[in-house]
Amino acid sequence: MGIIEVRDLHYSYPNATSEALKGIDLTIDKGEFILLTGPSGCGKTTFCRTLNGLIPHFYNGEMEGEVTVSGFDIREHPTYKLAQHVGLIFQNPDNQIFALTVEKDVAFGLENQGVPKEKMLEEISWALKTTGIDHIKDRATHEMSGGQKQRLAIASILAMKPKILVLDEPTSFLDPLGAERIFRVLDTLNREYEMTILLIEHRVDLATQYADRVIIFSDGRISNQGSPEEIFTDEATRLAGVGIPRVIELNDRMRSRGIRFDKTPLSPKMLVEQLQSRMKRVDRGRKAVDPDLDLYAGEQYVNPIIDVEGVSFSYPGVDKALDDVSLTIHKGEFVAIMGENGAGKTTLVKHLNGLLRPQEGRITIEGSDIADMSVANLSRRVGLVFQNPDDQLFSENVEEEISFALRNFGFESEVIEKRVDWALNLLDLERYRKSSPFILSGGERKRVALSSVLAWDPEIVVLDEPTIGQDYAQKERLRHFLMQLRTQGKTTIIVTHDVEFVADCKPRIVLMANGKIIADGPIKKIMTDVEAMAQASVAPPEIAKVFRELSEYGLPVDVLDVDEAVDVLSQFLEESP
Amino acid sequence: MSLLEGLRFTRGDSIIHRLDPRVKFLMTMVIFTSAILFLDLLPLLVIFLVQIPLVFIAKIQQEWTKSLKGSVFLALIIFSTNLISYYFFQGRSLNTENVETALALTIRFLNLITSFSLFFLTTSPDKLSLALEKARIPYEFNFAFITAIRFVPVLADEAQSIMDAQRSRGLELDKGSFLNKIRKYIPILLPLIINSIRRSLDLAEAMESRAFGATRDRTNLFELVMDSRDYAVLVISLVILAALIYMKLYLPPFEPLLSYRVII
Numbered sequence: 001m002g003i004i005e006v007r008d009l010h011y012s013y014p015n016a017t018s019e020a021l022k023g024i025d026l027t028i029d030k031g032e033f034i035l036l037t038g039p040s041g042c043g044k045t046t047f048c049r050t051l052n053g054l055i056p057h058f059y060n061g062e063m064e065g066e067v068t069v070s071g072f073d074i075r076e077h078p079t080y081k082l083a084q085h086v087g088l089i090f091q092n093p094d095n096q097i098f099a100l101t102v103e104k105d106v107a108f109g110l111e112n113q114g115v116p117k118e119k120m121l122e123e124i125s126w127a128l129k130t131t132g133i134d135h136i137k138d139r140a141t142h143e144m145s146g147g148q149k150q151r152l153a154i155a156s157i158l159a160m161k162p163k164i165l166v167l168d169e170p171t172s173f174l175d176p177l178g179a180e181r182i183f184r185v186l187d188t189l190n191r192e193y194e195m196t197i198l199l200i201e202h203r204v205d206l207a208t209q210y211a212d213r214v215i216i217f218s219d220g221r222i223s224n225q226g227s228p229e230e231i232f233t234d235e236a237t238r239l240a241g242v243g244i245p246r247v248i249e250l251n252d253r254m255r256s257r258g259i260r261f262d263k264t265p266l267s268p269k270m271l272v273e274q275l276q277s278r279m280k281r282v283d284r285g286r287k288a289v290d291p292d293l294d295l296y297a298g299e300q301y302v303n304p305i306i307d308v309e310g311v312s313f314s315y316p317g318v319d320k321a322l323d324d325v326s327l328t329i330h331k332g333e334f335v336a337i338m339g340e341n342g343a344g345k346t347t348l349v350k351h352l353n354g355l356l357r358p359q360e361g362r363i364t365i366e367g368s369d370i371a372d373m374s375v376a377n378l379s380r381r382v383g384l385v386f387q388n389p390d391d392q393l394f395s396e397n398v399e400e401e402i403s404f405a406l407r408n409f410g411f412e413s414e415v416i417e418k419r420v421d422w423a424l425n426l427l428d429l430e431r432y433r434k435s436s437p438f439i440l441s442g443g444e445r446k447r448v449a450l451s452s453v454l455a456w457d458p459e460i461v462v463l464d465e466p467t468i469g470q471d472y473a474q475k476e477r478l479r480h481f482l483m484q485l486r487t488q489g490k491t492t493i494i495v496t497h498d499v500e501f502v503a504d505c506k507p508r509i510v511l512m513a514n515g516k517i518i519a520d521g522p523i524k525k526i527m528t529d530v531e532a533m534a535q536a537s538v539a540p541p542e543i544a545k546v547f548r549e550l551s552e553y554g555l556p557v558d559v560l561d562v563d564e565a566v567d568v569l570s571q572f573l574e575e576s577p
Numbered sequence: 578m579s580l581l582e583g584l585r586f587t588r589g590d591s592i593i594h595r596l597d598p599r600v601k602f603l604m605t606m607v608i609f610t611s612a613i614l615f616l617d618l619l620p621l622l623v624i625f626l627v628q629i630p631l632v633f634i635a636k637i638q639q640e641w642t643k644s645l646k647g648s649v650f651l652a653l654i655i656f657s658t659n660l661i662s663y664y665f666f667q668g669r670s671l672n673t674e675n676v677e678t679a680l681a682l683t684i685r686f687l688n689l690i691t692s693f694s695l696f697f698l699t700t701s702p703d704k705l706s707l708a709l710e711k712a713r714i715p716y717e718f719n720f721a722f723i724t725a726i727r728f729v730p731v732l733a734d735e736a737q738s739i740m741d742a743q744r745s746r747g748l749e750l751d752k753g754s755f756l757n758k759i760r761k762y763i764p765i766l767l768p769l770i771i772n773s774i775r776r777s778l779d780l781a782e783a784m785e786s787r788a789f790g791a792t793r794d795r796t797n798l799f800e801l802v803m804d805s806r807d808y809a810v811l812v813i814s815l816v817i818l819a820a821l822i823y824m825k826l827y828l829p830p831f832e833p834l835l836s837y838r839v840i841i
Contacts, residue, residue, distance in 0.1 A: 054785060080785065080789065080791035083788040090783060097727070098724060098727065103798070104799070112790065112791050117796060142730045142731070353745055375744045376744070384742075386741065390768060392739065394768050405747045408746060408747030456747075
C-alpha cells in the first residue's frame with residue numbers, strides 16, 4: 001500500500017454548481033518525487049487540501065471517496081494530527097509566516113505540538129541547515145527576500161518532521177535562481193531523507209529533472225500520468241494546455257527531423273551530454289559560426305519617447321534604489337527590464353508616470369520634462385499595469401471596472417461606452433461584462449486589470465511582472481497579445497524575471513542590479529553576456545544553457561529558443577558525420 | 578506620527594534590552610507612578626533627568642528624542658491651557674506659582690511619554706508576548722497580538738501598491754470636496770479589505786497545517802528566566818517606589834522653585 005492512497009475522490013465546495021474534483025484515483029509510494037501540473041483551475045490546489053484534511057475539516061462542502069495518508073483516514077483525523085505526517089506549503093510565503101524572527105517561526109509548529117525545548121532546538125537547527133538559511137536565523141522575517149521567505153516556510157514545515165511534503169506552486173513569486181534553489185532543497189530531502197514529495201508547479205522546465213513521475217491534472221481529473229519522458233513526449237499533454245520542458249521539446253523536434261538521442265533529456269545538462277557524445281571536437285582552425293550581425297545591432301528606432309537622464313532615488317532609510325540611471329526608449333520599441341528582486345526595476349517604472357519623482361536627474365517624455373505633470377496627467381500617456389490584479393479590482397462588475405479610469409480622465413459617456421466595448425473585445429472578456437471581477441479566475445482577473453488600463457489607449461504600456469502565477473496557456477496568450485501591441489507600434493515595457501518568456505518574445509533587454517543599469521541591448525547580446533547576467537543574478541534560458549556548453553564544437557552561443565536550436569543543431573549534425 | 582514612532586521597537590542590544598520584560602515593565606511603572614505621585618516641579622524634573630542616562634545606556638537617543646519632539650505639540654497645549662485657565666479663574670492675573678504648576682504638569686506629561694517609550698523601544702514584541710503568556714493571558718490573544726504586529730509591514734506595502742495602482746488609473750485623492758474625497762477612498766479600501774479577507778483564509782489554512790491548537794500544553798522556544806541582574810533591578814525599583822511614597826506621605830512639601838511674584 002502506498003503512503004498516499006486516494007480512491008474515487010469527489011469533492012465540491014459549498015454552494016458550488018459543479019464538482020472541483022471529479023473522481024480521482026491515485027497511489028503514491030514512499031520516497032517518490034512527483035511533479036503535478038495542469039492548467040489553472042484544474043483542481044490541483046483543491047486536491048492538496050484533501051491531503052492533510054483541510055478538506056473536509058476546514059472547508060465544508062461535499063466529499064466522497066477515500067483518502068488515506070500514512071495509513072490514516074483523513075476524515076477521521078483532525079488536520080493538526082495529520083500535520084505530523086504531511087506538510088503543506090503554499091504559494092505565498094508571506095501568508096505562512098507567523099513569527100517576527102526566523103528561528104521563532106520555525107518553532108511555531110513544534111510549540112503548537114508541545115515539543116520540549118531541547119528537542120525543538122535540534123529540529124530547528126536541522127531544518128534551517130537543510131534549507132540553507134541557518135546563517136540568518138536571527139533575522140526579522142519581514143526583512144527577508146521572497147526566496148528566503150519561501151525557504152523559511154519549508155523549514156517551518158520540515159521541523160515538524162513530516163514524511164510527505166506537498167508544495168502548492170511554491171516558486172510562483174520567485175525568480176528562476178530562487179526557484180532552482182528551492183527545487184534542489186526538495187531533491188536533497190527526497191534523496192537523503194527519503195521524503196515523499198508532491199510538487200505542484202507550472203515551471204516544468206526547472207522541475208522535471210527531479211521528478212520520478214509526472215501527473216497531469218485537467219478539469220478535476222487525472223488526465224495522464226507516467227515517467228517525465230512518457231508524459232512530456234505525449235501529444236495529449238500538449239493538448240491539455242501544459243507547458244513542455246524546452247529541452248524535451250527540442251528533442252521531439254529533432255526526432256521529427258530524423259535525429260534521435262538514446263535517452264530523452266530532462267535537463268540542459270543531460271542534453272549537452274548526449275550531444276557531446278555525438279560530436280567531434282572541431283580543430284582550432286574552424287571558427288565558431290558567425291553570429292547574425294543584424295540581430296546584434298537590434299532593430300533601428302529613431303524617435304525617442306522616454307528619456308531618463310541620471311535619475312537617482314532612495315526610499316527613506318534604505319540605500320539607493322536607483323543610482324544614476326540613464327535610459328532612452330524609442331517609439332514603438334519593446335523593452336524588458338530584468339534583474340533580481342530589489343534591483344530597482346519596479347522603482348524605475350514607477351518614475352515613468354510620476355508615482356515616484358527623481359531625487360536627482362530628470363525624465364522627459366517626448367521632449368517635455370515630466371517633473372510638473374500630475375500622476376493622472378502622465379497616466380493618460382503611460383499606462384502602468386501592476387503585478388497583482390487584486391490590488392486594483394473593486395467594482396461591482398467588469399464593465400464598471402474598465403470604465404473607472406475613463407471616468408477619472410473625464411471621457412464623455414458615449415466615448416466611455418465605445419472604449420469599454422473595445423477593451424472587452426480586445427482581451428476576450430465580453431462574456432464577463434456583467435460578472436463581478438471577484439468571481440473570475442486569477443488569469444481572468446489579470447486580463448480585466450490589463451484591459452482596464454488599455455481602455456484609454458495610452459501611448460506607452462508598462463506591465464509589471466505580467467507572467468507571475470500564470471500557467472502555460474495564459475502566458476502564450478499574453479505573448480501573442482504583446483506581439484499584437486508591437487505590430488500596432490505601441491511602446492511596450494515589461495518588468496519581468498521570466499527569462500523563458502523573454503526568450504520567446506525577444507525584446508530589447510535592460511539588465512539592472514543594485515539600482516544601476518548594467519547592460520542594455522538586443523536580447524542576443526545580453527543573454528550571451530555571461531558576466532552581466534551573473535551580476536544581475538539572471539539565469540539564462542534553458543536552450544542558452546545548452547549552447548553555452550557547446551561552443552567548443554564550433555556552435556554559436558547565442559541560440560535562445562527551440563526553433564532556432566532545432567535549425568542550428570540539425571544542420572550541424574548533418575554536416576558532421 | 579513621530580509620537581508613535583517613539584513607541585516602535587527597533588532592534589538593539591544593551592543591558593536595558595536584555596532586562597526581563599516584566600522587570601522592565603515594573604521599572605516603567607515606578608517611573609510612571611512617581612510622576613503621578615508628585616505635583617511639584619522639582620521632583621518631576623528629577624524623574625525626567627533620571628531617565629536620560631537609561632536612554633543612553635540603551636542607545637536609543639535618536640528614537641527617544643523623536644518621541645519627545647513628537648510630543649512637543651501636545652506639551653505646548655497642556656502648558657498653555659493651564660496658564661489660560663489660571664489667568665481667567667484668578668481674575669485676569671498670573672503669578673509665578675501658576676507658571677510653575679503649568680510647567681510641572683507639562684513635565685509630568687513628558688515623563689509619562691518618555692517612560693513608555695523607554696519600555697516599548699527596548700522590548701521586542703516577542704518578549705512582550707512571552708511576558709503576556711507568563712501573565713496567563715490566553716495564548717489566542719497573544720497569538721493575535723503577534724500576528725497583528727507581524728502583518729503591519731505587509732499591510733503597509735499592500736496599501737501602497739493599491740494606491741499606486743489606482744493613481745495610475747487616474748484617481749486623484751487630493752481633489753474635490755470633502756465628501757468627494759472620502760468617496761475616493763473606496764477604490765483603495767475595498768481591495769484592501771478583500772485582500773485581507775483572502776489573506777485571513779490563507780493564514781487559517783497555514784495555521785492548521787502547522788498544528789495550531791494541537792495541544793493545550795504548548796511549549797515555548799524561548800522562556801523568560803530572571804537572572805541576578807533582573808532581581809537587582811526589581812529590588813532597586815521597589816525600594817525607590819517605597820522611598821518615594823514615604824517622601825510623599827511623611828516629609829514636608831517641596832519649596833517652589835520660582836519665587837512667589839505676581840506677573841500680571
